[in-house]
Amino acid sequence: MSKEFAIGSKVRVVALPPYVKTADPMPMLRPPDVIRIGEEGVVFDRRPGGYWGVRFARGAFLMESQYIDSVESPQAENSSQ
Template sequence: MSEEFIIGSKVRVIALPPYVKTADPMPMLRPPDVIHIGEEGIVLDRRPGGYWGIRFAKGAFLLDSQYIESIDKPPASNEAES
């Protein structure tokens, strides 16, 4: 099952797919070197087929959740304060 991300959350690329697809209304395939492992982006939306629209420095691309991980820290629990 694919991981779920919150719209607007930050993610990091952990692996490169064989190609990347632009998040344009008419998506185009690009070579994977337009993004790099470790590059951070912001989740724009969820797309059909399990893809996530992510805004990077060089544009918006569609990536499957297996290629990204969340870098937003989960909210701190109140149990530690008790």
């Protein structure tokens, strides 16, 4: 089961994939060292195949949900209601 993220939500990299895909119209493979574990980004798109478009400081990449986790804590979401 893949995680779901809201568009505009902040996510954090929890593991590095063997390579990352750019979120360009013609995606290219890049080495995983363009992002770091713990780096935060913003979800801007949902793509087929379980990929999420995430904008990081060094560019926008397609990330599978197993490699990212939400930054917002459940307690913060519950206390705002």
